[in-house]
Amino acid sequence: MAKLNMIQAINRALHEEMAKDDSVLVMGQDVGVNGGVFRATDGLYKEYGEDRSIDTPLAESAIMGTAIGMAIGGLKPVAEIQFSGFAYLIMGQLEANAARMRTRSRGALTVPLVVRMPYGGGIRALEHHSESKETYFAHTQGVKTVIPSSPRAARSLLIGAIRDPDPVIFMEPKFIYRAFREDVPDEEEVGELGKARILQEGNDITVISWGAMLYRTRKAIETLKEEKGYSIELIDLQTIAPMDATTIAESVKKTGRCVVIQEAQKTLGPASEIIAIINDKALMYLEAPVKRIGMYDLVMPYFHRENWYIPSDGRIRRAIEETLDF
Amino acid sequence: MPVSTIGPFKLEYFQVLNEKGEIDKKLDPGLSNEELLKLYRAMVLGRETDERLLKLQRQGRLGTLPVCFGQEAASAGAVMAMKDSDWFVGAYRELSGRLMRGESIENPMLIYNGLEEGNMIKTSPRTLPIAIVLASQIPQAVGLGYSIKMKQEKDTAVVTFFGDGSTSEGDFHEAMNFASVWKVPVVFLCQNNSWAISTPLKKQMASETIAQKAIAYNMPSVQVDGNDALAVYKATREAIDRAYAGEGPSFIEAVTYRMNVHTTADDPTKYRKDDEVAMWAEKDPITRFRAYLGKKKIWNDEKEDALRKEIRDEIAAAVKNYEEPRQYKPDAPFDFIYGTEVEAIEEQRAEFLENFKKDVTNG
Numbered sequence: 001m002a003k004l005n006m007i008q009a010i011n012r013a014l015h016e017e018m019a020k021d022d023s024v025l026v027m028g029q030d031v032g033v034n035g036g037v038f039r040a041t042d043g044l045y046k047e048y049g050e051d052r053s054i055d056t057p058l059a060e061s062a063i064m065g066t067a068i069g070m071a072i073g074g075l076k077p078v079a080e081i082q083f084s085g086f087a088y089l090i091m092g093q094l095e096a097n098a099a100r101m102r103t104r105s106r107g108a109l110t111v112p113l114v115v116r117m118p119y120g121g122g123i124r125a126l127e128h129h130s131e132s133k134e135t136y137f138a139h140t141q142g143v144k145t146v147i148p149s150s151p152r153a154a155r156s157l158l159i160g161a162i163r164d165p166d167p168v169i170f171m172e173p174k175f176i177y178r179a180f181r182e183d184v185p186d187e188e189e190v191g192e193l194g195k196a197r198i199l200q201e202g203n204d205i206t207v208i209s210w211g212a213m214l215y216r217t218r219k220a221i222e223t224l225k226e227e228k229g230y231s232i233e234l235i236d237l238q239t240i241a242p243m244d245a246t247t248i249a250e251s252v253k254k255t256g257r258c259v260v261i262q263e264a265q266k267t268l269g270p271a272s273e274i275i276a277i278i279n280d281k282a283l284m285y286l287e288a289p290v291k292r293i294g295m296y297d298l299v300m301p302y303f304h305r306e307n308w309y310i311p312s313d314g315r316i317r318r319a320i321e322e323t324l325d326f
Numbered sequence: 327m328p329v330s331t332i333g334p335f336k337l338e339y340f341q342v343l344n345e346k347g348e349i350d351k352k353l354d355p356g357l358s359n360e361e362l363l364k365l366y367r368a369m370v371l372g373r374e375t376d377e378r379l380l381k382l383q384r385q386g387r388l389g390t391l392p393v394c395f396g397q398e399a400a401s402a403g404a405v406m407a408m409k410d411s412d413w414f415v416g417a418y419r420e421l422s423g424r425l426m427r428g429e430s431i432e433n434p435m436l437i438y439n440g441l442e443e444g445n446m447i448k449t450s451p452r453t454l455p456i457a458i459v460l461a462s463q464i465p466q467a468v469g470l471g472y473s474i475k476m477k478q479e480k481d482t483a484v485v486t487f488f489g490d491g492s493t494s495e496g497d498f499h500e501a502m503n504f505a506s507v508w509k510v511p512v513v514f515l516c517q518n519n520s521w522a523i524s525t526p527l528k529k530q531m532a533s534e535t536i537a538q539k540a541i542a543y544n545m546p547s548v549q550v551d552g553n554d555a556l557a558v559y560k561a562t563r564e565a566i567d568r569a570y571a572g573e574g575p576s577f578i579e580a581v582t583y584r585m586n587v588h589t590t591a592d593d594p595t596k597y598r599k600d601d602e603v604a605m606w607a608e609k610d611p612i613t614r615f616r617a618y619l620g621k622k623k624i625w626n627d628e629k630e631d632a633l634r635k636e637i638r639d640e641i642a643a644a645v646k647n648y649e650e651p652r653q654y655k656p657d658a659p660f661d662f663i664y665g666t667e668v669e670a671i672e673e674q675r676a677e678f679l680e681n682f683k684k685d686v687t688n689g
């Protein structure tokens with residue numbers, strides 16, 4: 001057992017998978033000698049050399065495209081896009097090829113690869129370094145989109161993603177890269193993609209979130225529990241696509257109330273889909289309208305204003321209370 | 327059929343001022359004393375501002391920022407050849423050039439403290455904001471070139487700046503191709519500073535030079551000493567004159583060096599050796615320019631001290647003014663999202679203001 005922060009847990013997963021499987025490699029800008037700008041790939045260069053820890057030229061589309069070729073050729077690339085704000089440059093290759101190769105070739109050609117990228121706000125960074133655009137990826141059918149929300153989950157889900165037979169976008173909430181530590185067991189844990197996890201059981205209301213917002217929501221819930229004694233069921237969505245409709249619907253059937261908290265812009269974010277799922281599968285059980293909290297439908301402001309726009313503790317609390325009081 | 331040679335593909339390199347400040351008379355672009363002093367001042371202002379910004383960042387008074395130390399000649403030399411009516415399409419490592427375009431010292435302080443308010447230069451609407459998505463500005467420069475052509479604007483060109491690493495992006499190559507096909511008045515200026523964060527040139531490309539990439543696009547191209555403001559000026563002057571004359575795009579590789587951190591979040595000790603930096607310190611653009619002005623007898627220690635004092639006072643005043651407490655409109659992002667009024671946005675603005683009152687002002 002070791003107490004790790006999220007960056008260390010990701011680093012650990014990469015070390016473990018590269019040791020186990022010679023076909024796994026990491027690639028991207030500054031991932032080799034420098035160990036990545038957040039140090040997620042630290043030590044891999046030393047351990048596995050430059051052929052499996054590749055400092056690529058500066059071109060996201062080519063990183064994606066070559067990773068697809070590598071994957072078809074039998075390697076398992078784990079590519080890093082330095083920040084999700086530069087990942088729009090991979091979209092052509094992702095949508096046109098990574099997502100479709102299995103369908104196009106009727107299963108003869110597959111693209112098992114992972115693209116890791118830090119995303120999300122709150123670190124006082126420059127423009128393009130604070131967005132939460134998981135919807136773009138989640139709307140790319142054939143691609144799985146995963147977001148861990150704690151060190152232990154990050155390690156197990158990354159291993160799960162590397163072993164998954166499909167292309168996986170692995171979005172890392174950089175706000176909580178170093179925010180807290182968690183016990184990570186020595187033995188292997190392979191996270192199951194496509195599954196949400198119930199972090200805390202409860203009967204009064206279901207609260208759903210993921211990534212850094214989950215961390216914030218957890219704190220808001222703890223105070224609510226202490227102050228008001230509510231019984232809150234907290235769900236970590238973990239995989240944005242394909243979404244775990246069963247876990248969501250079963251929980252809402254039990255509690256009859258639900259709030260979804262996302263860092264992404266409100267309109268057409270994952271919360272919209274969650275509400276549609278509830279509508280499909282649990283509508284008759286609802287005792288209150290489902291609420292969603294998110295960033296406003298704007299371009300993410302630079303960091304001076306950032307924290308006024310990302311869902312605050314207060315907004316999360318108020319949304320939960322309003323839904324409980326409805 | 328005998329094998330024939332398709333082309334010799336000639337590529338030239340030049341320097342006008344060497345490291346000791348000695349000028350090559352044959353290549354002297356002939357700036358007046360007044361112009362030389364203007365160029366010198368711009369580089370010193372860039373250097374002093376850069377150093378001050380870095381200090382403010384280290385004291386926690388600014389957020390993450392790129393450092394331009396050592397690259398003053400490349401952007402200042404180019405801007406020296408530009409008119410206000412030419413478009414400046416940069417990245418983020420052209421502080422000297424931007425200040426020369428009329429940017430106030432407060433602009434970078436605003437930007438690097440997370441405020442969009444610092445993005446435009448009031449007096450210079452043809453200077454585009456910094457571009458953080460690498461190489462994304464380069465095709466825009468080509469589009470601006472096209473608009474100049476369509477509107478038949480006389481004697482107008484676009485100068486676009488980018489780094490060595492950025493030339494690996496598709497956007498760079500696509501823009502170069504468009505520019506040569508469209509024959510637009512655009513000058514491509516690459517600041518080759520040897521590094522793209524931790525990635526050295528050798529891992530970035532197998533090409534011997536960056537300038538040679540332009541040959542593939544049939545574009546006039548030259549490599550110059552990028553720490554020599556006169557060489558950069560001369561190359562840009564000639565490229566802009568070709569653009570004005572309707573002869574289309576040109577390429578300039580300015581060979582310089584990133585003396586300090588990539589940004590304040592970077593730790594170069596992880597990937598590069600001090601001797602390399604020390605070697606480049608000998609080629610400092612400001613030191614050699616000052617030596618040249620001294621040899622020309624238009625500069626001395628007294629003038630230097632006066633200039634430094636004047637600039638430091640100017641910077642101190644800007645910092646003071648910038649740090650004056652003031653309220654930046656909290657809901658400004660709602661003002662600029664669309665050019666038309668959108669009901670849902672106004673609804674969200676009301677919701678935002680309500681939340682802002684509860685969360686921030688504890689109302």
Ligand SMILES: Cc1ncc(C[n+]2csc(CCOP(=O)(O)OP(=O)(O)O)c2C)c(N)n1
Nearest residue numbers: 086419458459460489490491492521522523
């Ligand atoms: C499209 C894109 N990918 C990645 C980054 C992250 N990044 C910022 S600067 C940089 C290196 C840029 O190197 P270069 O073009 O040589 O310019 P320099 O910083 O050396 O001036 C990287 C990889 C980015 N800003 N944009």
Ligand SMILES: [Mg+2]
Nearest residue numbers: 489490521522
């Ligand atoms: Mg560079």
